Amino acid sequence: MKQQPTRTARVLILGGSLAGTLAAAALAPHAAEVLILERDKALPDSAVPRPRLPQAAHAHMLWAGGADAIESLLPGTTDTWLKAGAHRIPIPTGMVSFSPAGWYRRWTETHYLIGASRDLIDWGVRTATLAIPNVIVRTGITVTSLTGTASTVSGVRIRDENHEESELSADLVIDATGRGSKAPEWLTAIGAPKVPETVVDAGVRYASRRYRAPEGAESNWPVIHIQADPREGRPGQVVSIISIEDGQWHVSLSGTRGGEPSADEALFEDFARKVRHPLAADFLARAEPISDVVVYARTANRQRQFEKAAMPTGFVVIGDAATSLNPVYGHGMSAAGLGAVALRETAAHTAVTAPRFAALAQKAVARPAAAAWLLAVGQDRFYPGAICRAPHLGDKLAARYINRLSHTAIGSFFVVKALTDVMTMKKPASVLGHPDVLIAAARGLRKPLLTGPELAPHEQSILDRAPLPRTQEASNAS
Template sequence: MTTPDSSNRRIMVLGGGLAGTLAAAALAPHCDEVVIVERHVLPAGPQPRRGLPQSRHAHMLWSGGADAVEYLLPGTISRWLSAGGHRIPLPTGMVSLSPGGWFRRWRASHYLITASRDVIDWGIRAGLEGDAKVRFVRGEPTRLLGDCTRITGAVIRRPGDIVENLHADLVIDAMGRASRTTTWLEELGVPAVPESVIDAGVTYASRRYQAPPGTPESWPVVHIQADPRRRSPGRVASILPIEGGQWLVSLSGTRGGEPTSDSTAYEAYAAQARSPLVAEFLARAEPLGPVTVTRTTANRRRHFEKLGRRMPSGVIAIGDAATALNPVYGHGMATAAQGARALADLAARTGDISSPRFARLAQRAIGRPAAAAWILATGQDIFFPESRGKRPNLIDHLTSAYIRRLIHTATGDLTATDALTDVMSLQASVGALAHPAVLLAALRGPQLPALTGPPLTPAEERVLRAPQRSALYQG
């Protein structure tokens, strides 16, 4: 490993959310100072923060992402759990209806973290506390400094309308879907960054519930998936256990079948999913607030790496600023975390984050885990009716047919289940699904008969047998 050379080097991170904080953690050992520029005041604890409307929706962090966070900021998983988050074993702790049928709850091989987004972000921010190299600056970036060959910083509008030119050896764009970096680069004479967009028109509607009395502490994730091959809008319903004995419930629908913010229609919409299981559980839980809706869910990938040497050095995009994914697959946080770990590994190998080549190498490294998540998301979304963007070609149809066969096989075959879970948790590349043992399993098909209903434990079934809540609380 190359010894880090950090003489007089500053890194600027634009955005103080999850992706920006993890990028700062990744590169702090390789510079003198990391400046995180954030528009809003960040809370000291696990409270809501401005500028993160998606925080009210369900979030899960697959083990591939959680492992990356723990690598960058040891002790983070313990902080999440101590604040009431859950470590869900997979596939043991998931009740999931796939397009191929109900999955069995085999022995645990992977895991995911479920908690409110406030707890997840706080756990990561707390990991940076005490790092003397990292400081937060409140302000809003308005443009980049430099030229078409090298970026040297950004113009920041501080509170009180004070404008400051802040210089840095490396600028990291972690401003999410709202990033304007591509526009700012074009203003400096950089060619337009190619983009790929696949938009199934997904609308999300989320609400918190108090779990019914007697609900077991080890509550599973309940996930009713859509089937993109049906010639009707896809509807998804999910329950995630979070802190405080609460459930965070997210319902989503593709274009033509979207949920609304109408609280009186919320559970009726859940009942329209491919199984009414989520609606049946909600009828026994108490709603804790209004329904929150978001429509910003398109898969959008900015291909900075395709500019090659035409891309100026000194600037990198990470997280949603580079690859934004449909949240239904739960891969956004994991790909941001794996991208940050890729930054850390590259900086450790090269030892010089200010070299002209570093940004180009880093953008490619960040893109690798994002590419796997992109394939998983768009390989489904491209087939929904009314999906916009690229239309499926022959390769897409053949790939989809194989994945569909593998999902069907996984309903009754452990080899297929392990392979799919390995890829979905982002602990293996999509190429792992072409391993000879997996191909043989798909050819052979499921070894066990299909389940006729959800694989609930006796304790979970007792919740369904409990009385439905009083009409006083409905809606």
């Protein structure tokens, strides 16, 4: 039986999101009570959608860096996912990816990702976190403001389902309320200074749908990913196919401003066929659609730099409430996991009740979020119609270097591993500046460009089948 912590601190987590539940798991060993305040009337006890998580309808990639972080916080979670039908997909072996430079080779495994629905991933984390004895959740609670002063947050004001208002005191308040966070307004209301904010909005719109995988493609199936090329001077359009539980493919289309996908089911596969290569559309033509098309457009990259503001003690902002990212790069969940690990490490050497804990923790959680931010905006600011400051010389030089690395990675295992280290958030972006990587980029390709995708025999066999008829009945969601 687990021992209750001997410490006396009380921590409030605002939001039962993935970031919030991971933060609760990270801080539970360092507090007497961790209380999660969730606005929903109930949190699901199975892998089903949450009402306030519309992005869950779209394909998610949990990269190795994030999955390893979650496993370190909640041992056994990976096994829980896999037993529930998730897939451990080896990278780059299990990825058929058409980059701006061409087709990636399917080199030997160096990393991995978890293929699963967002609902399943959240359920695994939530179940493990709420099993911790000193983690409690209250649902149907709306946080209306912070209590305290410009120098110290002492708790929050809340409103329950019966519209009764009250105050909760705490030694530490963690805001994990997501993209819609009101932290800037709450801080202003208690006299705290304004928080620096940067927005890069390429106008990305998502359209997603689930398919029943063709017979023989339910497992051991690669991610199919057709990327956009910001250098083309046209809207960036992307399609991804990811294997998830229940023998399904989760398919997401995305397009930047001027090239957005439609919610019309009849146009879904047409869009997939008009991206830079029709491979994904060819596979979809041989699979059965089993859901409606769902669209989502709240995809602007927004960075609130709380770590650079004179924040009050006792208050930390994490996850999308601090840095929200264009989902097309798949780094939000991994950044949340790594941010929670940073919280745990901070609490390991500084008590959560210490006046300097919040400042130290805010800087720590900002580091993985900043790495994910650079990966996202380094591409998004170059698309036509992007709303942001104009790229300066440094941005352009960095983009040229990444393009050079991407080109070299087509024929260099050393470079593709370095890029994958960064993409999977196993290592910081600074590794791309290592002298060995610079030299490899200067040398260029070690193998010739591929003329087409590398497909295993069982993958090619799917394409050898006749496309399925698309009747009106088949086009409608079942």
